Amino acid sequence: MKIGLDVGSTTLKCVVLDQDEKIVYQEYERHFSRITEKAAGMLRRIEKAFPQTHQMQIAVSGSAGMGLAENLGLPFVQEVYATRVAVNRLLPGTDVVIELGGEDAKILFLQGGLEVRMNGSCAGGTGAFIDQMATLLNITPDAMNELAKDYEKIYTIASRCGVFAKSDIQPLLNQGARKNDVSASIFAAVVNQTIAGLAQGRVIEGKVVYLGGPLTFLSELRAAFDRILGLTGVCPENSLYYVAMGAAMTPGSQEFDLEQAAEKITSYTAKENYKSCEPLFRSQAEYDAFCARHAADMVPQVDDTGAREVYIGIDAGSTTVKAVVIDQDENIICSRYLPNSGNPVPLIRDFLTDFYRDCPDAKVLASASTGYGEEIVKNAFGVDFGLVETIAHYTAAEKFRPDVDFIIDIGGQDIKCFKIRNHVIDNIFLNEACSSGCGSFLQTFAGALGDSIADFAQKGIFADRPVDLGSRCTVFMNSSVKQAQKDGAAVENISAGLSISVVKNALYKVIRAASADDLGEHIVVQGGTFLNDAVLRAFEQEIGRDVVRPNISGLMGAYGAALFAKKHAKAQSSLLNAEQLKEFTHKVQAVTCRGCSNNCRLTINTFNDGRRFIGGNRCEKPLANYTESERYSLYDYKRELLESYRPQEGFRGKIAIPMGLNMFELLPFWHTFFTRLGFEVVTSPASNRKLYLKGQATIPSDTVCFPAKLMHGHIQSLLDEGVDTIFYPCLSYNLDEGMGDNHYNCPVVAYYPEVIGANVAQMQKVRYIDDYVGLHRRKDFPVFMHKILCKYFVDISQKDVKAAADAAYGEYETYMAKIRKKGEEYLALAKEKNLPVIVLAGRPYHLDPEVNHGIDTLICDLGAVVVSEDSVSHLADPFPTKVLNQWTYHSRLYAAAKLVGDWQDPRINLVQLVSFGCGVDAITTDEVRRILEEKNRIYTQIKIDEITNLGAVKIRLRSLFAALGLGKEAAQ
């Protein structure tokens, strides 16, 4: 008999096969990281089940099994390989296997050239991801499955990574979206992630088999796969045990005495050869002194329900809802801290109901709300003020340390830090695309080990050798922890290690500080995560300085809102009173906005008195009080200009251009060039989600930037339209604008045509012109371009090419001149009308609304004029930079930053758009920041990806405007 033991990242599975490879025993359990103990137990139970057999062959497999096998001298079979062995044996004729596990996602293509794909460094689309999302919804994965059966619509959720997905889901919940729809959307996201991340150009078709825990347990996940792939997959019997069976089936495993093997596993205490950091505390005395010091920073809580005047602050955060009531002395009368299971409205209603019941004689003078749910709470309950959370936190911190110059708040999924200069928020750091090491991560991890977050963190206090996990992405952290476990780290040391890494992430990834002096002298820390002494201690150790942690660390947003309300109180509060609250009802309905091509998914919240609140909108169009006001945006202007290049019938037939990446700048050039030559130049349609999904199966590298990935959709649309010639040339060099040391394109823009040609199989059926073109050598261009065209067409003369080229260069210059002229015009206009200006600096393709998610419009809605980097960069003279200034598009960024710095006009500010995964921007962002900060200007960066929700972006921009005292809000 043979035993196959599959040690997965979260579960342990084993099978015993007899001579005929029939399963005679099987077991499945979660191991909660106690792998050795559980594995030994399993072997003992097998021994009991088969008392007459003492010797059995054993083979180990699974992502967490390697260490165990190595150390015990048991044969190890790589898990994907094991799956393949089992599928070939049991389900011959299978074309594709899709297997999702705790932290792994795999696709095996078995026919026509075996190919095996595993998820890379990213855990999006795995069981862990589904668990994380279920936690966020505050239900079990099974309940999620039940809910998904009754969905009405699918929301777009970024599927790459749990982190992104969260920032999509949270606002949906806050806006009151139905959990049924959210659940189904999560499953759809998993499917899209699996296809986009793993198919890499191979079509999933034929006989498809689903394996692994999530696909076994969740019928709706299978349904989502079936629906999106357009086929019916099979989830076979024993679908949980294929890895274990494959391991047992692989020849070559050795005979072991079961008792001995179990003994060996039990006595196997790993070597503890992991890297460690200093312990947090060396003694109880040290810890006591630490506690005593922090106990001093407190707001008194008064236990008085009598008649008095009060102010209410509400912070509807991403994972928690906080509410505080203060009196005239700013003492806290009552407070509440609740996990936000999605919809903050019922939580606040309960809080207010309780408050009115307990303190019937209190008189509310004013109220304010802040956080992700600020708007819905404000609308639902008639809250007097809404304020951006950064301001709320500063208001509260100032109360504890009037001279505070640095605030760091680590909450559920946000890290917020701000520098204060002259009592004004001067610089804001937010974790945008990355929630590494935030509270919710600690929580998920504690949950995996069967602990509460507080208990889990507390375990690390006296850890002797905390694991050094470094600073890294949440997703990576999972595998680091896995490695630490493999190396024998105890739970205490992992706990302490995680607390330390939370801090390191904040310091080195979000703030990117080189030393404590970079932060400030008077630091206030807050947010629920700092309530854990281990995190607080790690922070003080890392920066080598004592900090202030208020006793209401987790309530600071709400307390700040209450203080704000007190400061701005008018005669009468508009907050619903006890009577009105009794009548209060809340209904949610989801619709699609038809206001424009964005087709936003709106959630309409209707309250008992007929008031409505609309969420999910990118612009203000669907709102009742919307009036078409004048918008000054260079982004609109550029889009209009590009739209004017329409197809004109030509005797040579159609030539198609995909509208992505650098084509956003070069369309005027190529359109003119080919039109002159007698071609009808057609372009791919405007980007949208559907178009992106169309092309996602052919993306070979899932970590490339989103604009590049979107290119696949554009190409696919052109192919679907049946065009026979596609023009998308490679361009190592861009045009030289004389602003830098060189004039390259970034490698992705330069060579993406190669990727398209190599990965979109259908390209072989069309005439694909992807040659290397040297636009930068105007004189040589016609000769070389003529040579290229001769490869594809017969009767184009060099003379014609020369004439077309002259016209094309001319048109390009005209186009750029128009943009520059408009830029200057808008700057003058802003000055005249005294409007703030945002130089929204990115790359030409950030013009695409599917790429920028309407950030340009959002800024306009906040009351600013938007100009683009290329509409002002010509105003700067060449100047020295501290990096090699070698990319044309990026030279414009530096120039724009230089101008904003030199102008010293507080109303003109720069916001840089950065594509997630853009390697070049690792360099440009630091340099743009340096150029601005050298002139004491605020640097704001917005990372964009597939993410479609603007919540975090809005906070950022509102904070910026608030810090500057600019825009509509300030005007009110």
Next chain:
Amino acid sequence: MSQEMERVEFTQEMKKDYTILVPNMLPVHFGFLIKVFEEYGYRLQILQNGGQAVVDAGLKYVHNDTCYPALLVIGQFMDALHSGAYDLHKTALLITQTGGGCRASNYIHLLRKALKKAGLEYIPVISLNLSGLEKNSGFQLTLPLLRKALAVLAYGDLLVLLHNQTRPYEVQPGSSQKLMDRWIDGLTRQMSVGKGLSLKEVKANLNAISDDYAALEVIPRPITKVGVVGEIYVKYSPLGNNNLEAFLHEQDCEVMVPGVIGFMLFKVDNRLEDIKLYGGSRAKYAVIDVLMQYLTRIETAVIDAAKRHSRVVAPSAYRHVKEMVEPVIGYGCKMGEGWLLTAEMIELVESGYQNIVCAQPFGCLPNHIVGKGMIRRIKNLYPKANIVPIDYDPGATRVNQENRIKLMLAVARESLPAEKTPETLANV
């Protein structure tokens, strides 16, 4: 334009008593290079520090989204400077600058930023480049120096090639390593007295190395052959690739890592390709062509030496490699490792190393194109190609990387001849 005025120049004065620190990328090759520079009066030292301290220093001083090689190279410098082992006022740093459209050309600026952050901006940083990007009065790449420097790369390429092809089969464990050490020693000694640096002497030495390796006793046996390609730093540097070569050896594989001379040829050839694709001066073309020819002579010397013995799989000539890749990707694709990386994968498949690890820093831009981007096309042409892309960055763990490589090896072992022992299969 990049900043010139604030740069600390490496002066003639400094040349006298400064130690120049060099990051460790190609342990064997760089050892020889140092000797060449010594002959011209420079004191170079290769950094040997590694481990988490280097990664931490990198994370602390470099933008965390920057590519992993930059993080490690700069981390290694900063860690060394803080170690107390160097007189900081008598120390300079040397770093390569390729000058292409990849962000690697910016390493030097990131290094200066890091120095400034640490308050060490007085330490001169020397750019080693062939593009005339930055000049230092005390550090000049004269033509004779350059010729010798390029020539000694041949030693490194051949030694590594022969060692990799001998070690898994040696009868006396450790004999291949011993022979390599002996040659490194012998060549270093030759160079100390100014010998072994002319092309003629290089050729003679290469042939002698090849003969010595042929004389080592080996038993051929069928084991998995694995090729390694990738971004140049993580491809070669054990610090960058978590000791990839050592891991593959442990898994009982023969490893083939294409040499560095091919990369040099590629970088020079790019200038010719630019002129061919977009136009340019004939005179410039002629000058570059001379360098191209010199490098080709060095390459030929390595190939000829390897070919002296039939047991050795000699590397293909650059020209041939370039022809092979023609149907797959354009010659204009030149940033980073460019089309050469794709070409090396094809060359490996054709010479019997169809199992390939494609090592790249997480998010490396050129690799999206020439690595992961081209695997589909290679597999269409060579269905037996078994390629696994592995990402390296401070967050990627060894467990995950090794698990992926093991999967590739499991598939590879299926096509091994049947006489394998049960143990080797069980260790899959």
